[in-house]
Amino acid sequence: MLQFRKSSYSVNESACVEVADLPGSSAVRDTMNRNRGHLEFPSAEWLGFLRTLELDD
Structure with missing residues (x-):
């Protein structure tokens, strides 16, 4: 789980x-809609997304 x-x-x-950590990837879900499942992203893509957020700060 x-x-x-x-x-x-x-x-x-x-x-x-x-967010949940998985071996080699991360899972993301909407807190208000947990029953709708989650999306999984490979670690490199997730890291790229987070770096983009840091640039916007």
Whole structure:
């Protein structure tokens, strides 16, 4: 079973995503719609996405 945690990039309770670490990838799901499943991204793609967010800060 995946161990999801609230993303540090989530700004508030109404705009929240959860992230789980997997070997070689990350899983992401919408906190308000957990029953809809999750998306998995290879580690390199997830890291690229996070770096893009850091550039926007």
